[in-house]
Amino acid sequence: MNNKFHTVGGTVTTKEVEDMVRLCMKHLSKKEYELRIGKETIQYAVDILTVCHFKEGNASHGGSKSIKINLGYWQFKKGIQTFREYKAFNKDKHIGEIQTYNYHQSLLLVVAHEVAHHVQHKQGSFIPRYRNTWKKSHGLCFQDIYRTLRKDLVNPMCTVDGFYSDVDVPQELEPVKKKRTSPKQRLTALCQEYDWLEYDDEGWDFFRVEVWDKRPEEMDDAAYDQMLDHSHSWKEAYQYALELIEKNYEHGKTHGV
Numbered sequence: 001m002n003n004k005f006h007t008v009g010g011t012v013t014t015k016e017v018e019d020m021v022r023l024c025m026k027h028l029s030k031k032e033y034e035l036r037i038g039k040e041t042i043q044y045a046v047d048i049l050t051v052c053h054f055k056e057g058n059a060s061h062g063g064s065k066s067i068k069i070n071l072g073y074w075q076f077k078k079g080i081q082t083f084r085e086y087k088a089f090n091k092d093k094h095i096g097e098i099q100t101y102n103y104h105q106s107l108l109l110v111v112a113h114e115v116a117h118h119v120q121h122k123q124g125s126f127i128p129r130y131r132n133t134w135k136k137s138h139g140l141c142f143q144d145i146y147r148t149l150r151k152d153l154v155n156p157m158c159t160v161d162g163f164y165s166d167v168d169v170p171q172e173l174e175p176v177k178k179k180r181t182s183p184k185q186r187l188t189a190l191c192q193e194y195d196w197l198e199y200d201d202e203g204w205d206f207f208r209v210e211v212w213d214k215r216p217e218e219m220d221d222a223a224y225d226q227m228l229d230h231s232h233s234w235k236e237a238y239q240y241a242l243e244l245i246e247k248n249y250e251h252g253k254t255h256g257v
Contacts, residue, residue, distance in 0.1 A: 005053045007071045008078045009103020014051045017069050020108050021046050024115040027153045028145065035123055035145070045118055060110050062117030069111060076106050083109055083158075086138055094151045095143060104164035105157065112154045116146035183234040187211070190241050196248075197241060211237045211244070 124134025157163035
């Protein structure tokens with residue numbers, strides 16, 4: 001099994017998802033919830049877990065003998081998002097839509113949803129209060145179990161300073177792409193920095209851009225010929241401008257900023 005997945009929100013490991021399943025199951029095992037969940041039931045939920053990353057056609061799922069979490073689920077986004085639930089209970093203040101602040105908070109919500117389905121189908125028929133509702137996919141049994149997870153465990157973690165906040169556990173950052181600077185932009189910047197340096201791209205047909213030291217004492221035939229030798233491209237012109245600046249430093253004649 002692949003133990004590491006690269007998602008829109010950063011790297012996620014199978015172990016992280018297992019920990020989320022275990023967290024949810026341990027919460028539901030509290031005596032006051034009367035769901036008849038013990039250590040073996042908790043471990044069973046972890047053992048039947050499958051983690052995958054498919055962009056299409058493979059929704060997450062929770063059943064009596066399987067829990068599947070798809071890290072490529074359509075609802076997952078990077079950064080702040082409004083995480084929406086099924087229309088039937090999306091407006092519910094406890095189990096409906098909620099704002100999340102990173103991918104891992106959204107993932108925890110999906111895990112909680114599928115764990116609630118797992119407990120619904122595995123334990124529901126043994127619990128008297130669910131005997132007539134456990135079979136309906138998003139009926140009262142599921143909603144009651146999911147509410148127990150959301151209200152008392154998950155929702156308090158889905159805050160700007162909550163689970164996987166940037167302060168506590170930094171998200172993996174995408175590499176910063178360096179902004180490319182063209183030779184023309186570099187040459188223009190040099191001419192702005194050194195007031196004695198000048199360029200012109202309105203020249204004759206046989207060269208593309210002129211670059212010269214515009215001080216009178218430097219405007220001789222040799223300098224003009226040298227300029228022509230470096231005028232076929234912006235890159236060549238930029239390199240020639242650097243040569244002029246280096247030559248200027250050597251003679252102690254810097255007049256730029």
